[in-house]
Amino acid sequence: MKKILITGADGMLAHDFIQSQKNKFQIIWFDKSVLDITVLHNIDTIVQNVKPDIILNCAAYLNAEKAEKEEKKRNFDVNALWVFNLATIAKKYQKDFITLSTDYVFDGQKRNGYNETDIQNPLNNYGLAKYLGEKLATEIYSNTLIIRTSWLYGGGKNYDNFVNTIVWLLNNEKEIKIVNNQFWSPTYTMDLSMAIWEIISNIEFLRWKIFHLSNDISNNGISWFDFADRICKIKKKWAQLVPCSSEEYESGDISRPKFSKLNNNSSFLLRNWEEGLKEYLKRLE
Numbered sequence: 001m002k003k004i005l006i007t008g009a010d011g012m013l014a015h016d017f018i019q020s021q022k023n024k025f026q027i028i029w030f031d032k033s034v035l036d037i038t039v040l041h042n043i044d045t046i047v048q049n050v051k052p053d054i055i056l057n058c059a060a061y062l063n064a065e066k067a068e069k070e071e072k073k074r075n076f077d078v079n080a081l082w083v084f085n086l087a088t089i090a091k092k093y094q095k096d097f098i099t100l101s102t103d104y105v106f107d108g109q110k111r112n113g114y115n116e117t118d119i120q121n122p123l124n125n126y127g128l129a130k131y132l133g134e135k136l137a138t139e140i141y142s143n144t145l146i147i148r149t150s151w152l153y154g155g156g157k158n159y160d161n162f163v164n165t166i167v168w169l170l171n172n173e174k175e176i177k178i179v180n181n182q183f184w185s186p187t188y189t190m191d192l193s194m195a196i197w198e199i200i201s202n203i204e205f206l207r208w209k210i211f212h213l214s215n216d217i218s219n220n221g222i223s224w225f226d227f228a229d230r231i232c233k234i235k236k237k238w239a240q241l242v243p244c245s246s247e248e249y250e251s252g253d254i255s256r257p258k259f260s261k262l263n264n265n266s267s268f269l270l271r272n273w274e275e276g277l278k279e280y281l282k283r284l285e
């Protein structure tokens, strides 16, 4: 039975991935308190002892605002340098290595969605660190498999994500101000997990590839506003949604891609975004 070692196991994606476990694989997961990926000796020893077939790196630093200022170093350490080190260890022990990346590696100038081979041009430090993580890992270990995804929600009530926030606001506020000028692909972590399982099942044929995995959308992306509006409709709850621009909403110290829909040109397709959203809202009940 193939063994998968998961880093960052406390995170939202790792949580749903572990929950959706398939019996034909053995999974061994580590949260940050046990396996801090920024401690080289730690990873090397654990990989030697666990002897996984696949290392799935779900550990990441996600606070894009802080990555611009006070947490610059941590962002580059976790998202770039240590992804490179994980790839180096995967190469040393000849293990498959899968790491997650983001739509933030793109600049958002392309309106009809980004393909897997499109040129990256990150606008902020978080995107830059993820881009460097991709580049350094694939350069040191060409077998590295990269999964870019965007705008994740899932995990259940204990996780901090946009859907949970809107559901809370709908129960507590009459008016909600929401950004309407950024267009992305939403992704339910349970749907993403199913696609990752499929990829893992076929990994012999997929090493070194890049995947764009997000829920299917027919147009050029969903805005936070449209997404919140759909949550209201599905929940049949009313609140005054007030559209605003990202510039108005944020401090202005960070640039984000305006259009960053991910085009998935692989055969590992996720279902339509509304179906994923409906299922997650049921899960929260």
Ligand SMILES: NC(=O)c1ccc[n+]([C@@H]2O[C@H](COP(=O)([O-])OP(=O)(O)OC[C@H]3O[C@@H](n4cnc5c(N)ncnc54)[C@H](OP(=O)(O)O)[C@@H]3O)[C@@H](O)[C@H]2O)c1
Residues within 6 Å of the ligand: 007, 008, 009, 010, 011, 012, 013, 014, 031, 032, 035, 036, 037, 038, 057, 058, 059, 060, 061, 062, 078, 100, 101, 102, 103, 148, 149, 150, 151, 152, 153
């Ligand atoms: N969430 C999104 O909207 C989104 C969008 C596009 C791509 N992605 C990518 O998808 C992946 C999974 O994201 P997610 O939403 O599941 O993130 P998440 O919930 O923040 O999970 C990441 C986990 O990594 C842990 N971590 C941080 N530093 C670590 C270290 N040095 N060693 C070990 N673990 C460490 C975090 O712990 P602490 O929280 O305690 O630091 C957290 O539990 C990431 O690669 C992310 O960049 C996410």
